[in-house]
Amino acid sequence: MNKTKIFLFALVSMLAVSCMRDTVDQGAISAEEAMIARKFVNSIDSAVPGELIIYVDKSSVAMLEGVGAPTRVAMTDIEVVADEVGALCIEPVFNLKVNAERKRALGMDRWYAVSLPESVDLEDVARRFASLESIERVEFNMPIERPSSEAIPFDASMCASTRAEAMPFSDERIKMQWSLNNTGEAHFYPTVKAGEDINVLPAWKLTTGRPDVIVAVVDAGVCYTHPDLQANMHVNEAELNGVEGVDDDENGYVDDIYGYNFADNMGRIMWSANDSHGTHVAGIIAATSNNGIGIAGIAGGSGNGDGVRVFSSQIMSGNNTAGVKSIGKAIEYAADRGASILQCSWGFKPGDIANDALFESGSASAEYTALQYFISANNCPAMEGGLVVFAAGNEGMPLAGYPAAYNDYLAVTAFAPDGLPTYYTCYDRGCNISAPGGEYYYIGNSMREYGCILSTLANGDYGYMQGTSQACPHVSAIAALGLSYALDNGLSFTLDEFKSKLLTSVNNFDSVLTGSKEKIDTGGILNLTNYRGKMGTGKVDAYRFLMSLRGTNCIPMPVGQEVVVDFNKYMGDGELAIKVLSQYTISDETRATLGIENDCIIGDKLVITCNKPGCGTIKVSLVAGGSTVGGGQLVGGMAIEKEFALVAREGYTVGDSGVVEDAAGWL
Ligand SMILES: [Ca+2]
Ligand SMILES: [Ca+2]
Ligand SMILES: [Ca+2]
Numbered sequence: 168m169n170k171t172k173i174f175l176f177a178l179v180s181m182l183a184v185s186c187m188r189d190t191v192d193q194g195a196i197s198a199e200e201a202m203i204a205r206k207f208v209n210s211i212d213s214a215v216p217g218e219l220i221i222y223v224d225k226s227s228v229a230m231l232e233g234v235g236a237p238t239r240v241a242m243t244d245i246e247v248v249a250d251e252v253g254a255l256c257i258e259p260v261f262n263l264k265v266n267a268e269r270k271r272a273l274g275m276d277r278w279y280a281v282s283l284p285e286s287v288d289l290e291d292v293a294r295r296f297a298s299l300e301s302i303e304r305v306e307f308n309m310p311i312e313r314p315s316s317e318a319i320p321f322d323a324s325m326c327a328s329t330r331a332e333a334m335p336f337s338d339e340r341i342k343m344q345w346s347l348n349n350t351g352e353a354h355f356y357p358t359v360k361a362g363e364d365i366n367v368l369p370a371w372k373l374t375t376g377r378p379d380v381i382v383a384v385v386d387a388g389v390c391y392t393h394p395d396l397q398a399n400m401h402v403n404e405a406e407l408n409g410v411e412g413v414d415d416d417e418n419g420y421v422d423d424i425y426g427y428n429f430a431d432n433m434g435r436i437m438w439s440a441n442d443s444h445g446t447h448v449a450g451i452i453a454a455t456s457n458n459g460i461g462i463a464g465i466a467g468g469s470g471n472g473d474g475v476r477v478f479s480s481q482i483m484s485g486n487n488t489a490g491v492k493s494i495g496k497a498i499e500y501a502a503d504r505g506a507s508i509l510q511c512s513w514g515f516k517p518g519d520i521a522n523d524a525l526f527e528s529g530s531a532s533a534e535y536t537a538l539q540y541f542i543s544a545n546n547c548p549a550m551e552g553g554l555v556v557f558a559a560g561n562e563g564m565p566l567a568g569y570p571a572a573y574n575d576y577l578a579v580t581a582f583a584p585d586g587l588p589t590y591y592t593c594y595d596r597g598c599n600i601s602a603p604g605g606e607y608y609y610i611g612n613s614m615r616e617y618g619c620i621l622s623t624l625a626n627g628d629y630g631y632m633q634g635t636s637q638a639c640p641h642v643s644a645i646a647a648l649g650l651s652y653a654l655d656n657g658l659s660f661t662l663d664e665f666k667s668k669l670l671t672s673v674n675n676f677d678s679v680l681t682g683s684k685e686k687i688d689t690g691g692i693l694n695l696t697n698y699r700g701k702m703g704t705g706k707v708d709a710y711r712f713l714m715s716l717r718g719t720n721c722i723p724m725p726v727g728q729e730v731v732v733d734f735n736k737y738m739g740d741g742e743l744a745i746k747v748l749s750q751y752t753i754s755d756e757t758r759a760t761l762g763i764e765n766d767c768i769i770g771d772k773l774v775i776t777c778n779k780p781g782c783g784t785i786k787v788s789l790v791a792g793g794s795t796v797g798g799g800q801l802v803g804g805m806a807i808e809k810e811f812a813l814v815a816r817e818g819y820t821v822g823d824s825g826v827v828e829d830a831a832g833w834l
Pocket of ligand 1: 406414415416417418423
């Protein structure tokens, strides 16, 4: 402590210099004003009263560290101003108790939060701080747009799905989860289209998750006592078995058992019956599958305690909505707690931040810094870095809000059970991939919610919600399945590789974007051509993504139609042409799943009919490359064995040539 004070005394003489510099002549004022303006991260609009975040220069860090109340004898210039404006407290935004070295390298030690009486003129105070040379950035504590947490309770008597097809798990209500397996039941949506789902059933044959894959749910509190969530909560054992009121694992947070509540600044995660947003999101990812009750989570395991784990990085609570300060902390905590996927169904209003350059400019904002920290954390051996997934936004605007829009994070758009854009989804600028977000519909004047997404509610029950908030966890969960599958198979990827595999193993969206669709909320019209090429790379597909991680190309197969498969189309750009197709092997399981009966080789192509929708693999022996000389003899070809996956689904068509033509988005 004494040492700190000595440092502070030494500063006083320097202070005088910087004070003198403030007495500028009139001509220099505009330059001074411009300098101050450049330091502002955001505008005061909607700022939380009495709170300011500052980014100090490196030399100030050493002097400020350990400082609590600003009232003291010797002070930095920052403290002098803080004292003059009546600041109550200056404290570091980030938690340097854990991983301090990495955090310092990112400048996270330079962000400080200043608490002030709510009565102060915040803009004036911000300007005074910004005028100091030792302060490089000033950020208002801007709250996020609070996503709607309106849920429609599940009513078993009203919702009897009649679908006959067996779902693989015992969960009582899994048949109502159209986003997992859309069999085209009109109950879900009047214009429902079979196959418009995440194709997770065949993926579940490969993996259903792993407990060492951890997803941070940055959202309202996750109801960890929910009977369908309990088993898949990531628990801090040291705190669970520790002493109440004590930070048992010394990570800087007291009693953080199931996460930490940054909205109320306490260890206890909070929820209420009408505040289900975080619980709903968590259930989509990790509701316990195959446990006989409720729903199945996409990465919720197989009923053997083997689902991925989630914890709550709580940033919303009742009417408390976190600003960037708590959000920064919540994201940092997610990384420090071992999450490799950051699930974020929230954001700032689209348009509040105009472009990537502003979002990342200078030393950017506290939340940007925290997100960069998350991205650089290596918490899963299957992926170098952390994956950040955001909802694109529900304003129906042709741009995603920030942070979603920023190029390092995935922004997820939402489609309905008809495979078309939902009326609310943001699209176009900044959007990366699409997933089921759900949409309600009317029968006469009566609203039906079965096209929305069914998941867990904070009252311990189940209910429907819709939004890009629901689409987003579909992608997070599929990413979590991907990490599980990669770990199972000893595979590992860079973050960019993992992301690009996720973004390119998608189903084509544009082919259905013609004509129009009724805008259900207003009765207006959605012009579907406006969405062409703007919903992201396509619709996320769990099976194809896992296959892509394994290095296996998927071949689209219409159901019940003979297809001439030309493997050349699926060999990738850099590979040599196939000259001879000598043999192929289809397992009995694949034959049974896909209903394959008649199949043969003709020339260098395979002729095959899949009579049932489903997915399976095929092993092919072929000779690639080389050249044919006179008489058709082959010179220099190489015999190789290659695996392909057949994906038979409704909706694919075979062209005149007998070849699947609608392969856009596939190759
Ligand atoms: Ca703790
Ligand atoms: Ca404790
Ligand atoms: Ca369940």
